[in-house]
Amino acid sequence: MTQADDSMQAGTAADGTVPAIELKGISKAFGPVQANKDISIRVMPGTIHGIIGENGAGKSTLMSILYGFYKADAGEIWINGKQVQIPDSQAAIAAGIGMVFQHFKLVENFTVLENVVLGAEDSALLMPSLSRARRELKQLAEEYELNVEPDAKIEDIGVGMQQRVEILKALYRGADILILDEPTGVLTPAEADHLFRILEGLKAQGKTIILITHKLREIMDITDTVSVMRRGEMTATVKTAETNPTELAELMVGRKVLLQVEKDVAKPGARVLEVKDLHVTDDKGVERVKGVSFDVRAGEIVGIAGVAGNGQSELLEVLGGYEKARGTILVNGEPIDLTGAKSDGRSRRRRGIAHVPEDRQREGLIMDFAAWENVAFGYHDDPKYNRGILTDNAAIRADTEAKMKRFDVRPPNPALPAKSFSGGNQQKIVVAREIERNPDLLLVGQPTRGVDIGAIEFIHQQIVALRDEGKAVLLVSVELDEIMSLSDRIVVMFDGRIMGERLPSETDARELGLLMAGITDTDRPHDAAEVEAQLARAGGSAAKEV
Amino acid sequence: MQKMPAWAEVILVPLISLILAAFISALVILAIGENPWEALKLMVQGALGSTYGWGYTLYYATNFVFTGLAVAIAIHARLFNIGGEGQAMLGGVGVALVCLYMPWPHWTLALVAASLGAALAGAAWAAIPAFLQAKRGSHIVITTIMFNFIAAALLNYLLVGPMKPTGSMEPATTTFQPGTHLPTFQEMFSFGDQVLFRGTPANVSFFVAIAACVALWALIWRTRLGYEIRAFGHSEPAAKYAGINPTRIIMITMLISGGLAGMMAINNVMGEAERLVLNATEGAGFIGIAVALMGRSHPFGVFLAAILFGFLYQGGAELAFWTTIPRELIVVIQALVILFTGALDQMVRGPLERVFFAMRRPPKPDPRKVRTEATE
Structure with a gap:
């Protein structure tokens, strides 16, 4: 992708600054699955850098390597021009990296303040840390529009505010680089706008932000640069201003969508x-x-x-x-x-009534069951799946094979357990099962x-x-x-x-x-x-x- | 994440666990000054070296097949039935009721009736904890344990009270009706002068146990009920979504489980003792847990594991008889096998999985990559 190379070169050459983060040739395999293949990326300081890609493209793996959850098989991590080793999240925090996870890691019955301090207490006594945190929180709140109520309990505040607590936690630990993993998944549009204003404010103060998302609109709205990942590889890095959603979608999927x-x-x-x-x-x-x-x-x-x-x-x-x-x-x-x-x-x-449930992994499928067993799920009483008191496993398998073909489930192997399919293919199995019943009413969650x-x-x-x-x-x-x-x-x-x-x-x-x-x-x-x-x-x- | 091949999972993991257990056992035997190699030879010779040895090994194995299957079917519904001991005791009462008070013209009829009696009694004993779990949420592990004690107390009461023949000083019933005698292996397989399985308790119920394995296999993997049991065991929310009634599944599974545990009584009570005595089960209900774990809750795995534990029981008895190795040490060896095959098998599985990954490491060139390059 020459386009990507050009823009990256341009990024460094223009003002000569050192990238806040530079990953060189990162590779990571899980058994036979190559989650990251020779990934190199430069994130310039004071920018918002989007990483976009489908599920399983390797975005989360890459960020987990950066945050010390996984160790890369090969490659280097450079922070502010210095090569660093990040064996665990402590090292990542020490290197100035903060992460806001998709699923918040907050203690529900602690107050905002207690959550911010948790794990970063300076002494055996809690009071000094808490009063210091209170001062800093107040300052941060004013600076970045990160208004929270320090004494409210997490369980009593909304999701948007919980997310701000997560951001504050990272800033309190001195993060200059903030990684956000699918931050808007749980927010209303208004809350998302608020979050984006916060991110703009952080950027204005010179913080570097990496935004992982699968929503093209967010990428277009807020990022300066965007990297696209597909099947473990970085397929392109482009300036957001120079691209459009259609092109990005194409880069993500590898075909027109x-x-x-x-x-x-x-x-x-x-x-x-x-x-x-x-x-x-x-x-x-x-x-x-x-x-x-x-x-x-x-x-x-x-x-x-x-x-x-x-x-x-x-x-x-x-x-x-x-x-x-x-x-x-x-x-x-x-x-x-x-x-x-x-x-x-x-x-x-x-x-x-047919029903595609909201949580396919918990309800819609039995993850350890083979695909064919899942195709009969809920309809296992159907006479065409049974012969007398015994189940007609051959008939179910044949039906599964046909459904897999019609719904383009990959790999089309009825014997594989549900858990070994990607999210999209799992969902296709559920949708095929429910839609092909030709119901009067389809519930879709x-x-x-x-x-x-x-x-x-x-x-x-x-x-x-x-x-x-x-x-x-x-x-x-x-x-x-x-x-x-x-x-x-x-x-x-x-x-x-x-x-x-x-x-x-x-x-x-x-x-x-x-x-x-x-x-x-x-x-x-x-x-x-x-x-x-x-x-x-x-x-x-x-x-x-x- | 790809796992290792099925054969490694099914054969290699238990085998390595077993070898590890044997190795530690050997160290223990060495530590008390005996020769582990001699001990192993004695065990194999004593348990498998003659039809006499096999007669005992298979007798014990029959007990363990029933109790192992009982635990296995419950595990498929994610229920941990550790009440096999109590259910087997009650199964003994069921057998005794059938065999004591009714004259039977032929042993086959008696066997059918006694199997039913044993299964019904065992199932009834499992039904109460099952109901408490399904309707009240009382944890089945706790209730089934408690029901073991209640069963022991109940058996005690019956054998010193209502079921004891008047005048007898022993807490046991009288000998069963003559028509209820089950053919032993000695009677079945000895021809002319050649007497096989002499004096051993192995009897026709071994074949009932095999039939139970096959039937349970078909139930689990070839029927709607088995499908629902497994679905429920894997995910209760999913089962509810599919319209599978949790109460129904818990009740049915535990009735089958209790019934199987109870059926052990046709072997030890009807086939061997031919009367009901105190502590007839001799802990077989608990061995069933280890057997089911080692057998991966698969009926055929349970069968193999039951044979192994039968071997350990009989081989252990021989060892205690011929050497200075005390009987308690036999229990240690059995415990080591249970520990390694049941509790610690993740310890073996982890490294083994890594070995398989390493063997597969050089991946094939990725065809997708080639395609991407071609489009550029």
């Missing part, structure tokens, strides 16, 4: 699903769904938008038959059992979470195809882009209630984002702090979910 779902206007028919005044209370007695009513018609996709943990998951679980509820649900005009013996997955499937771009495109096409056959689809996703491009109607949930219903053509990310934060008077201008406060008010419950 459609970023927008192509679909005709929906032709809604009869009501397939009617939900009336549904209430769900969880094991702890907390009401998670508070009187929800909506319907889904044949031939349309209804998307439920919302920040994770606002009742969407419970709603899907009730519809899927493994959570009890109060209220009424009609499928094709007939009520379904919400509490009794027929409120289980088996009965739901008999009523023509987070269909593309952890799925690579190529597979996203395919899965979206399959869902639209099912809709075009006149089936009803209920989509739950925390990815607003996905909701907006796939849905024919959008319902926004917040704190177990429906905040509003919009047509994708008549709304935008800003309005939906406000609705997702529980703010219904969307015409008035709102600032991030208000959204934040509103989200925090919805309770730590929402935050803890994620």
